[in-house]
Structure formats: structure tokens, C-alpha cells
Amino acid sequence: xxxxxxxxxxxxxxxxxxxxxxxxxxxxxxxxxxxxxxxxxxxxxxxxxxxxxxxxxxxxxxxxxxxxxxxxxxxxxxxxxxxxxxxxxxxxxxxxxxxxxxxxxxxxxxxxxxxxxxxxxxxxxxxxxxxxxxxxxxxxxxxxxxxxxxxxxxxxxxxxxxxxxxxxxxxxxxxxxxxxxxxxxxxxxxxxxxxxxxxxxxxxxxxxxxxxxxxxxxxxxxxxxxxxxxxxxxxxxxxxxxxxxxxxxxxxxxxxxxxxxxxxxxxxxxxxxxxxxxxxxxxxxxxxxxxxxxxxxxxxxx
Numbered sequence: 001x002x003x004x005x006x007x008x009x010x011x012x013x014x015x016x017x018x019x020x021x022x023x024x025x026x027x028x029x030x031x032x033x034x035x036x037x038x039x040x041x042x043x044x045x046x047x048x049x050x051x052x053x054x055x056x057x058x059x060x061x062x063x064x065x066x067x068x069x070x071x072x073x074x075x076x077x078x079x080x081x082x083x084x085x086x087x088x089x090x091x092x093x094x095x096x097x098x099x100x101x102x103x104x105x106x107x108x109x110x111x112x113x114x115x116x117x118x119x120x121x122x123x124x125x126x127x128x129x130x131x132x133x134x135x136x137x138x139x140x141x142x143x144x145x146x147x148x149x150x151x152x153x154x155x156x157x158x159x160x161x162x163x164x165x166x167x168x169x170x171x172x173x174x175x176x177x178x179x180x181x182x183x184x185x186x187x188x189x190x191x192x193x194x195x196x197x198x199x200x201x202x203x204x205x206x207x208x209x210x211x212x213x214x215x216x217x218x219x220x221x222x223x224x225x226x227x228x229x230x231x232x233x234x235x236x237x238x239x240x241x242x243x244x245x246x247x248x249x250x251x252x253x254x255x256x257x258x259x260x261x262x263x264x265x266x267x268x269x270x271x272x273x274x275x276x277x278x279x280x281x282x283x284x285x286x287x288x289x290x291x292x293x294x295x296x297x298x299x300x301x302x
Contacts, residue, residue, distance in 0.1 A: 019279075023286060027051040030290045034238035040295045044104045052093045052100070054289035056124070056154070057180070059090030061285065063131060063147055064177070065184015067140070072189065072205045079191040083140060087132035090150070094125035123153040151176050158292060168227065175220040178213045179288065183281040185209070190274060203270055207261050214254065221250070229297055238294040246287040253280040 028047030035042065043049070063083045070078065098121045102112045112118040127150035134143035155172035189206045193199035225243065234240035256277035264270040 055093035059086045061180040061184035062086035064180040069188030077195040083135035090128035120157045178216045237297045239297045
């Protein structure tokens with residue numbers, strides 16, 4: 001709860017600082033905590049990689065969500081666009097990951113570009129650079145093309161396995177796109193509603209889209225889990241533990257979304273549960289970033 005007027009500002013600022021500190025701590029320490037007692041090899045610079053991956057996922061969510069949110073918002077006041085700073089964040093994070101990869105591997109940056117991971121990061125960085133140019137232009141919707149390339153590069157990076165790579169790639173593309181739309185569009189919708197009185201129609205249009213996004217996430221997430229994680233490795237691997245935590249947060253976000261929908265249908269204020277849903281979705285994005293860093297357990301099936 002925040003107080004109105006000048007008293008509410010310090011409370012909101014304090015809450016934001018605490019949330020940022022908790023996010024930083026979770027990103028830097030999460031991989032180590034998840035790997036405790038698993039016997040898995042420690043990932044070099046796992047905390048820094050998690051944080052940079054988080055920034056990339058947030059950049060995708062903000063930009064894709066804004067592109068869709070503008071269409072859902074219809075006529076009326078619109079919030080300030082965040083696509084350009086989000087694209088800059090994605091570009092900087094991708095470039096930082098390239099530099100970090102060179103440091104960890106002990107290779108020159110030119111050599112790193114020749115590695116599979118380096119090439120994919122370079123593609124992602126260039127995609128964000130093009131998205132930034134589109135966001136700064138008079139036709140920001142053109143950013144959809146480079147963002148699709150960034151999503152594809154992230155999907156390829158997440159599924160390097162030799163068996164049925166096309167299936168894993170397709171599942172990750174749909175899952176990453178859906179997660180970005182759920183989180184990013186809700187953020188834009190809530191920002192729009194703050195500018196309008198009685199903006200429930202915007203939330204109503206978002207809710208119809210979100211139902212399909214939720215179904216896609218549930219299906220692709222279940223399929224990816226069954227492909228990558230043996231049941232006997234759920235509690236004994238860092239991947240399994242992080243995945244369980246992500247599923248728990250996903251369930252909480254779904255319950256909050258359902259609560260907001262019910263309140264909206266009754267004509268009540270649906271913004272409080274929707275804001276809580278967005279906060280939980282932020283946790284889901286953080287855990288998803290951590291999931292890309294911990295050791296991949298797919299080798300256990302062989």
C-alpha cells in the first residue's frame with residue numbers, strides 16, 4: 001500500500017530500491033544456491049551472465065509488449081515509449097556478454113566471433129541495434145523484424161542439442177515470444193491505464209489476448225520440460241530446482257490474472273491484482289534468465 005501525495009513518493013522509491021536490490025542479489029547468487037549439493041560444475045561468472053541475460057529478456061519484453069500494447073490501447077493518451085532505451089539495454093547487454101565470453105574463454109574477441117555462442121550474441125546485438133533505429137524512426141513497428149531475429153537467436157542459443165533441434169527451437173521461439181508478450185504488454189497496459197480514467201476497456205482487450213498467450217506458454221513449457229528434464233533429476237539438478245521455482249511463480253501469476261479477470265467482469269477495480277501479477281511476472285523473467293545459465297541436464301537422458 002502506498003500513501004497519496006508527497007508521503008507516497010518516498011514509500012514507492014523505497015519499495016523500488018528494495019526490489020532492485022533483491023533482483024540483483026537473486027541474479028548474482030541464484031545459480032550458486034541452486035547448484036548447492038548437486039555436484040555439478042560451477043559456471044564461471046554465473047551471476048553476471050544471469051544479470052545480463054535478464055536485461056536481454058526485459059528488453060525483448062518491453063519492446064514486443066509496447067508494439068502490441070499500442071494497438072490494444074486504441075484512442076486516447078499513451079504513455080511515453082520505452083522501446084529505444086530498452087533496445088539500447090539489449091544491445092549493451094549482448095555486447096557485454098560477448099566481452100565476458102572472451103574473458104572467460106581466454107580468447108581474443110575476434111576469435112570469439114567465430115564461436116557459435118559468439119555468432120549468436122553478435123546477431124542479437126545487431127538485432128537490438130536495428131530495433132533501436134526503428135524505435136527512433138517514424139515507423140517504430142518496423143522493429144518487429146529485428147526483434148524476431150533476436151528471439152530466434154536466443155532460441156538457437158538455448159537449444160544446442162544434436163537431437164531434434166528444430167523442435168526445441170520452435171518451442172522456445174513460441175515460449176519466449178509468449179512470455180515477452182504477457183509481461184511486456186501488461187506493463188504497457190497498466191501504464192496506459194494510469195493516464196486514463198475508466199481505462200478498463202484496455203485491460204479487457206489485453207485479457208482476451210493474454211488467455212491465448214497463457215495457453216501457448218503452458219503447452220510449450222510442458223513440452224520443453226518433458227524433453228529436457230528426466231523426472232529423477234528434478235530435485236537433484238540446479239535446472240530442475242530452478243524450473244520448479246519458475247512453475248510456482250507461473251502458477252501464482254496465473255491465479256492473479258484470473259483474479260483480475262473476475263474483478264474486471266464484476267466491474268470492480270482490477271488494477272491491484274494486475275499490478276501484483278506484473279510483479280510476479282518480473283520474478284518469472286528473472287528465474288528464466290537464471291534457467292539459461294545453470295547446467296543443461298539434457299545429457300542425463302543418454
